[in-house]
Amino acid sequence: MTQEQTPAAAPDTALEREVAAMIVSALNLEVAPEEIKGEDALYGEEGLGLDSIDILEVALVVSKRFGFQLKADSEDNFRIFGSLRSLTDYIAAHRTK
């Protein structure tokens, strides 16, 4: 085994897994991070079923780990929480660390 990064692990997939693990640990969820798929909804009735309180908790952890504050300035407040992938993309676009 080598320490080399395999090209198969595209950066966004790695980040997606990191975000999934972060959500599970921040909210003490009973689901395993690898069970959350990219297209799974985070907020609302489908998928993980997170609510407004969870979203606030996740936002705090995101701001600490990735160095930016989330904004909810429109009616579709939680659009970026539509799926694990949309949150990951949002983080990739806004992270400062």
Place this chain on the structure above:
Amino acid sequence: MSTLPLLPDLPDHQIVACRHGQAISRARFLRDVLALAQSLPADRPLLNLCNDRYLFAVALFAAISRGSLSLLPNSTTPETIAALHAQQPDLLCLFDQAEAPFDLPRLRIAFDEADTAPGAHFPTPQIPAGQLMACVFTSGSTGVPQPHFKSFGRLRAIVLAEAERMWAAAGGPCAVLGTVPFQHMYGLESTVLLPLFGGGVLSAERPYFAGDVAAALAALPKPRFLVTTPFHLRNLLDAQIDLPPVAAVLSATAPLARELAEQAEQQLGAPMLEIYGSTETGQLATRQPTRTEAWTLYAGVSLRQQGELTTASSPCLEQDIVLGDVLELLDAQHFHLLGRGADMINIAGKRSSLAFLNNVILRLPGVKDAAFCLPHEGETSRLAAFVVAPGVSAHTIQHGLRAWVDAVFLPRPIVFVDSLPRNATGKITAAAMAQLVAAHLEQKP
């Protein structure tokens, strides 16, 4: 019958609200209120579902000046609204969303941003003091929400008492920003009525994330006043971001830990105040928890005790009300809060009760027995449920609950058990529940 002015006597040009950076004068607010009042039908109860706090206030004050009652349900799940409509077939829904949230007779309210004319002077309407202006609901123990009617004169008087205390701590009337839902008593009193009756500035914004709170505060004129809950406050302080100066901060819904109050005063450089009250009574007392553990009642409020039960009387209450909490009376004006009513659940400014939640879950198909519990008290408490329901999935149960209860009250986890430890009278004692929690919900290391 005595009448009172709809709004305090202030100059027409005085700023009374702020919406997306636009300052709104008293004349403009009154014009918006009276214009909407003219298009409201007489004698129909109104369901005010506006999301924008300014439009919510316009709809509320238009209803008052039309003599109509505003219904403020404690949850807007489809089943709750359907049940309300069944009770009130005349219901007219006022909303500001792009699409109507429910299929009810409705009227959409919008803000005309292009309208910046100073406008004419309108005389302030006089409102009968005894006119009922709002109906707020508690969840009730039988699954049927219980209405609590609030008259204009009494609600106004209680909020003026609040304004006196809040502005004294803040150094004068403030622009008020709230992170709490305003369909509930605390948010209604402190983020809508406090600025409008108390000569402050209402903010239309409903900031959510810590960064949003900072931006919304910055957009308001000084001095600023933040209305929040222990849950939102903890999240805001933990974010460790620069916040614009505030003159004072207010918390309610759950007791504020002294350590959190101290941290808030240190980080925000402003007094941290707390309100004690309930949906039934409205606010009754305040304190500054870093200075004293004791609560100070508002003038005119008196408490009396018989055994564990405390009853509140006040000229601001329609009748004497028994409190759900355990209090220790110190003297005529002061008390200690020893414990919250075991049945009441308050999460991030939203309120429900274990009795109501248990009632809902027990009615779900396939559920033979069930009990909700709050395993860990704290700022981010989360309910759990023990359920006897062979062959029913957790997802089905969550789905069934969701039609009735706000998502913040959904249980996590749902623990399936073969039976519940009910005693001879069918109750689950606190000790039995603690054992269940210890056996199934031990915190992961």
